[in-house]
Amino acid sequence: MGILASASTGGEVIVDILDRLFENYAKNVRIFKKREILLPEYVPEELPHREEQILQLAKIIAPVLRGSKPPNVFIYGLTGTGKTAVTKYVLRRLLLKVKSGVLTAYINCRKSSTNYRVLAxxxxxxGRPVPFTGLSTTEVLKRFTYTLENRGGILLIVLDEIDWLVKRSGDSVLYFLTRINEELSRSKVAIIGVTNDLKFMEYLDPRVKSSLGEEELVFPPYNNRELEDILRRRSEEAFYPGVLEEGVIPLCAAIAAKQNGDCRLALDLLLKAADLAEREGASKVSEEHVRMAQREVERNLIVDTVKSMPLHVKLTLLAILSLEKNRVKNITTGEIYEKYRNLCNRIGVSAVSQRRISDIINELDMLGIINARVVSLGRYGRTKVIKIVTSEESILEGLRRDINLSSLLSK
DNA sequence: AATCCACAGGAAGTGCTGGGCG
DNA sequence: CGCCCAGCACTTCCTGTGGATT
Structure with missing residues (x-):
């Protein structure tokens, strides 16, 4: 105790802080009854307001119960509309009814966005694991097909966020998977493709497109009332009674309803708000906690993505940022490249080509950090006009974490 | 109506990493 | 060990283009 107190400049202040922290902590174990109920991976026992979609999907894949191959399904819906939850839920239920001969594979194509990784x-x-690198894709293909054929039965493949796979690696794996049944006799493959981007279908080979879209399912966004209902049900399991102030759930629902009815966001807000309340030792979660959570969710998302970017992406972003700060109107690719080259010179790294910067600008656009749209300025050429559409403060904070950039950001 | 700017963005290739196979 | 593979970040070279200006 003495050591602790004398080590700190403020005498026994640290002791007071610790005391309060531990007291609060002990007191506030009472907010969460079961925190994991609010985590995004959690699939609840009931999925309210998605009964219709559950039924439709179940009808489509029910043929596996009689041992025949169900049609391929394509599921479309905006983020947080329950696509993944419904799919997992239906598959789980199905597996309970089936004795043998059915295998399922769930693949998140954002995490496994290359042909090789999907096949692996x-x-x-x-049941035939392969090394995570080193083999040729045709080799993995062979092993997979061979093992599947020997096992027999039906394999249901869920390709979640399938657009990521197609955008990064093309549709060759999809093409292979939609035609594999012709080579199999003892077994069959059915695909459930899940995405929130309908446009990506246009890039597909027409044969893949028609095969994948044998059945289609659309998930509408949740409305305000439905979101509230879902939050209430989850809260009953997640929290002790009475820890949420009156307006908390409606506020979470309202914010999420504005964001295309994103239920994941609603749950995340509620979770973060409760975390904040607990951390500061409040006995109840208030609307103010929700608003703080909203700001934090937005901020963290940007700071984290910026932080993890490669150097030249950061430099590009910094170039855009400083052009914006100099009140340049209608920032173009050429202007960014010039500024970027200048920044590279100042920290003594060699610049990449303008072609590459053009791609980086597109990547930043896809991340939603900037907005880049192609415009034609007639005589003055054709270029992209770039705008920052996220908090400049948060971007800057992400950039500041990079020591390579410290000399550029000091003033 | 023709021109021509300032790029967009496709194709193909390079060098590197991190691994496998026989 | 030598050779092969996929993925990535990037380059080089290239053709294409919307529309204000001539």
């Missing part, structure tokens, strides 16, 4: 996951789903 499929291979391990049929």
């Amino acid at each position: 996951e499929l291979a391990s789903a049929v």
